[in-house]
Amino acid sequence: MFLGPSLALSAVLFALGVVGVLIQRNAIVVFMCVELMLNAVNLTFVALSQLHGISGQIMVFFVMTVAAAEAAVGLAIILAIFRHTKSVDLTQINLLKG
Amino acid sequence: MTQFVWVAVLLPLLGAIANGWLAFRRPNAKGLVSAIGVGVLLVAFVVAVGVFLEVRHRAEAVTVLLWHWMPVTQRLSIDLAFRVDRLSTVLLLVITGVGGLIHLFSVGYMKSDAGYARYFAYLNLFIACMLILVLGASLPVSFIGWEGVGLCSYLLIGFWFEIDANSDAGKKAFIANRIGDFGVLMAMFLLWTNLGTLDFAEIAQRAPAVIPAGSTLAVGITLLIFLGCTGKSAQIPLFVWLPDAMAGPTPVSALIHAATMVTAGVFLVVRTGVLFALAPVTLEVVALIGALTAFFAATIGLRQYDIKKVLAYSTISQLGYMFLGVGTGAFATGIFHLVTHAFFKALLFLGAGSVIHAMHHAYHHVHAHDDAQDMRNMGGLRAVMPWTFTLMLIATLAIAGVPPFAGFFSKDEILAAAFARGATNPVYLVAWGLGVAAALMTAYYMARLMAMTFLGKFRGGAGAEPHLHEAPWIMTGPLVVLGVLSVIGGAINLPAFLGEGSAEGLDRWLEPVTAPAQALMPALVMPHGGTEVMLLGGAIVVALLGLTLGLRVTMASPIPLPGQAAPEHGLWLLLNRKYYIDELYAAVIIRPVHWLSRRVLWQIIDAFLVDRMAVGGTARIATSLGWLGSRVQNGQIAFYVVMFAAGAVLILRTLLR
């Protein structure tokens, strides 16, 4: 049921996330785009569960948990950098290069 | 005795080592040094005489094997072996005999030199090498001596090494010799490749069967050998080193650069006569080069003021005669002139040495720094040095070709042979003409030399004059012996018409050696009867004419001192400057080679192209790429992510292709 459209939708969402990462300059927005990618994949898992059973849905839970942990750590890191640079603009964060 | 011929080689070698050791340890033990230096030569001479007495009764050669030198393969197994035959015996006698006399002379001449022991070490070493050269049973063994004498020549020319010019001269000699040696080496390679042997006897045996007469191969090999000879024997185009070689002590000039080493080329041609016989073209070249050298060197000799330089050009000229002789195919005549030349030229040099010795001492006493060798500083020495004068006069007459002195017979025989060949081959006629002209000039410059040195008044300053004196007996003694030999030396090969029994002694003596080669050449019909007499008469006239002219012209006007002479011009300048040959070589060869080596090979190819561009360039390319890489790494997350995405697209594209 709606397998094709669901997969297509998740692909589009995933692509949107990727494009967002590519074009956004704000660390938090970029991070949100990554979350969008993860959730797009979650949609894929759920959609595929119709075909292959429950295991896909189980995976979604793991992904959500991991994403939550990631969000916590990620925001802490962004905070840490904000303390140094007073900004979350990624173009400003280029101390390390070469 | 023949089996012990190696003693004659070994002793001088040991003498050299002993004297060399003394040179470091006891440089002042001059008595011991002289005893060793002359003693070994004496024993060697005794051995030589012993060998001679045996060889007298034996026509065939004897090979004395010492050890296997290069036992590489069956095909290439070179033994260190000596070949005792009539040719080597003649040279054995000349080398040890004349060499011994010169050693003796040196005892007096070098008495006060600090490098006395070193000098005798070199001299002994030279004798050893020279003996190896003439005794060698194969080309490589002779080559040991061939290069060895070059080495000794180098060492002795540069004996007083603290003067740059002397060292330069030594180096020049060695390098000129080496150019010739290149030819000898190449000849060896060709011979071995084609004949599978380098042994003289086997070459003579196999060559006629393998190498077609007149073939390119024969001409090539012989020309290469002859290149070696031009180097060693100072012929055109490699003669330039010999005049400079006069930088060495005078006895050295007598021994090495007159009597023995420089004649090695003639010896080698005779040794490999069979090959030359197979290459008539080369023989023509040899004769022509010989004649040309004789002529040109003589012209230069006309206008030199250094007594030794005159003699040096004279030597080159006389060597040219020898090559003219062997070039006609009459090998024995070449050897004949070699022997007589050894006598009278050694005498001339030693005489000159005695003169220089006297001049040097005189100058030394008055602390003058004038050139003791410049004839313009001499004059009137006849009075103070009667012995020397007399003996040098004998030598002058001998070299000028006045009968009955030794040079007359030998030179005449060469010219006669050339004339005889000229009947069928005009090249030889040209050579003959050059030879006659050279003879005239020889007489002229010798007379000039004698006149400038011994006649007239002493020009070297009044202060020095009282200190001039005759050389001690240890020096004049050898001169006397050589004087006697210069007088009677011609007797070893008198022309046929002078008597049946004793005539052509050397020709017959050498027959076993030269016969195989002679058999391959058209017989040489020596002029006889009227022609012969006419030639002889002509030669005498030429000699006397030259002497008279030389005497007259030289004595005609006062001789200016070195510093006061008007600058030379025209032809005289050309002659005085030796045709600018040295300058020519420097401009055409030496400087371009240096330029090429320094600018092109080293700085452009080596340092720039290979090292900087190829090697350094690779490194630079890598470093630049690395720099580029680190620029790409710009620290921008956005850019990193773009690279990431691009990579992902690339991977997916590859997979979905």
Next chain:
Amino acid sequence: MLIDLSTPGGAVLGLLPELALTAWALVILLVIAWRHTTVADTRLVGQLSIVGYVLAAGAAGWLGLQGAHAEGLNLMIALDGFRFVSDILLLWIGAAVTVISLRWLERQGMLAPEYYVLLMLATVGMMLLAGAADMITLFLGLEVMSISVYVLAGYDRSRRASAEAALKYFLIGAFASGFLLYGIALTYGAAGQFIFSLIGGQLAATPPTLMAKLGMGLLLVGFAFKVAAVPFHAWAPDVYEGAPTPVTAFMASGVKAAAFLALARILAEVFPAFVELWRPVVGGLAIATILVGNLTALAQTSLKRMLAYSAIAHAGYLLLAIWAQSDSGTAAVLIYLLAYGLTTVAAFGILASIERTGTETVRLADLEGLYSTRPLAATGLSVCMLSLLGFPGTFGFIGKWLLLSSALSQGEWLLPLVAMIGSGISIGYYLPVVLAMVMKPAPNPTAHDTIRFPRPATVAIACCVFVILVLGFWPNPVLNFASRQAVQLRHTAVVIAPR
């Protein structure tokens, strides 16, 4: 020993090393709750954490010796020698990094003992990742490891570089996780399974579908990021430079090793049927990685950054062995990881000791004259450089040789050629280190006075260097061992090495 993973007891037994380490980490967290202020506290926690590694390694070793295996294929975590060897390797790296960190943290004034817990948890993640036999375990292991390392990278909060490193690593890492996860999803879609061997069987049975190919491609992208293969490498130099030095050592050796072990397993067990598809990709990545890594390293003056690029280059070499994808190739991966791990830990360990408090990074010029004041340290670092270069007489050479051998045995010449060219380039940056230390004079007499070599780190480094040298001449034990483990990785045994 047969283990039934379906029973709780069996599951505990199967996961014993990971569980032991996790439990110990929790115990230590408890300790930290009381002791987290002084230098002594930090030190105590560090020392305690080593016990955890030893316990876990003991468990892994015990299981390995017992020949633990399971029946059936329905596993979430592998029970084979390969996993236990990987575990020991990773635990060893964790322990070594801990030892190096002991005094280093104090000197840098980073008195937060949670550091050690994070290291342990990251190690747990690495072990799960390397031992995963199931996509879920794989993902979990990966994330446990990654999240811990994100934090570790930014652990020196006082330094902006550290924070920046953490941010870069985190953002790009999360981005890459997305790709990896999508890859898992699509693979799942294509095969309907999470378990490696089942997916492998499924994929082998049918012609490759678009979804399977896409899935594999995205998985490869995810791993390419983790191993820092060009062009997914850009984060690595920045992060390696910014992170605290022991953490850099941990990332360069541990994280990379775990990723490679997992990649080797996935390609061997999940995609053996697609070998002709992924080979060009891996080969291309290898070539690009070797060349870019080595060339860019040439331009570096900071030692840490240089080693980062060198790490990228080495990832390229390892991809070569992955490409070869045979038992000898897998054995080569193991050996190379061991050699590389030993060397990297030792090199960064020495580097950490040389670092001065407050300065950003060690430059090449800072090493000048080290030999005259610290001969042993200079010698040790020289050995490390030679080992990284793959110079005979060091273990690095054995690894390099095995890589080449595994590729050449497949009749491939281009990749080994590129590898050797890369090796030739690399001498251009390894050698100057030796040169600076040994042959140049110190800029001033007191230049190296601030260097401190704490005893534990010294012992750990010395052991590494010693092992590098010994194994360089006598690699037999590890070679044979690695070959045996490599055979266990797959169910089809091929002749691994010529006999």
Next chain:
Amino acid sequence: MNAFLDSIGYGHWILHVLLVIPLLGIPAIFLVPVRNARWVALGVALVELVLGLGLWWAFDPANPGLQFVTDVPWIGGFGIGYRVGIDGISLMMVLLSVVTMPLVVWGSWSAIDQKQRGFYILLLALKTGMLGVFISLDLFLFYMFWELLLIPMYFVIGMWGSSNRLYAATKFVIYTFVGSALMLISIVWMMWTVGKATGEYSFAYTHLLANAKAMQPYGPYLFGAFALAFAVKVPLFPFHTWLPDAHTEAPTAGSVELAAILLKMGTYGFLRFAIPFFPVFALSKTTGNVMAALAVIGIVYAALVAMVQPDLKRLVAYSSVSHLGFVMLGIWGSTVESVQGAMVVMIAHGLSTGALFFMIGMLYERRHTRKIADFGGLARVAPMLATAFAITTFASIGLPGLNGFIGEFLVLIGSFTRYPWLVAVAATAVVFSACYMLWSTQRVFFNRFTNPLNEGIGDLNVRELAVLVPLILGMFWMGLYPGPILRRTEGAVRRYVEMVSPSLPPSDSTRSSFGAQP
């Protein structure tokens, strides 16, 4: 002698002992005070010399094959073994190595005045590496020794060299490392190819050689990889530019070891590995012509460049390039004569160039300069040194009766059939070598005494004489009585030539272009 050697089981242990003794010296050096380090090194060197010289008698010249062979598995399952053994070719290289060793220690006696411990340790390590290269019969083992050698040499140049030492050391290592990188691929590829063809996977030299046919399809590439590694080491033009720098900057001991032994590893490699494995390609018309031409270019080119060098060591370095060109020409001459000649040149060059470097070192130690222009007229103040230098000079330029001539003569005469024109060009080296050597000798030892700083330099002392006299005696011995050496190498050389000669293209008959057949 033989009976005695047999009674102590010499043949069974000698090669291993030779390899190990220098390594045992290393801890010994650590144990003694620094100032005694050189004594330990000397002791080790002398023990090595005494033991090694036994090979001269124990070696059976009648046996052309490998002798004293040991084959012990090393890295089991991977076909790698500790396989060593020598034939006539390696025998001479081993002997050369052990002979130079005490001389090198002696020669460094006073020149090395700091970090002595490290220096002598490196010298000992170097020696093990060299011996290892020459006795390895396993390609893996060979490669290890081949590369390992670089390290001690690198440090010797870089730590005890003169002003530009860092550049020179780096250049040396990078050049040779990069040069031999591809050789490793080649070696492993050979193992697999032969292994797949025969079922026996092994790096053993004899095994690979016996089945070299299986590798022929890849001959050009594999040979190219080997040739690159060896050509750099030789060094063959145009891979030579590392040599002048390395030679010049290295301390005396380094220069001597480089010249006497290290360069020979390249030519040895060609004789032992590169050509026998791939004779069809290596000796094909094109390859042969190219290699021989490069050799000859090297001979003449290096001689010319040597002529204009202002630095004595650089000059001798270029002369090495020239001499090694003869070796290469001889190898490609591919006749018993030419290869024997190549062997002799290898040994002769070791003696004479070694001696030259020693003497330049002695000059340097006295005056701290190597510039020719800084000297002049030294023969007056240092007559013994001048004499030794002159003798060595003449040995180096190939004066018959000294060692240089034999080799060059054999090389040229042996290669003449195959490469007549190239030989003609090569033979001009007799002129050029005389030019550069004599000119430099003249400017250093003869001519006017211009530089007052040279007044007090003093002549050779006893230690220096002890270094030079053996070398000079060796030069005379080799020049006058090379038979014993030739006899020992002949078997191996003959076997080598017989092995490769079926692959030789028919000679473009020299004889037709130069005349008649015998």
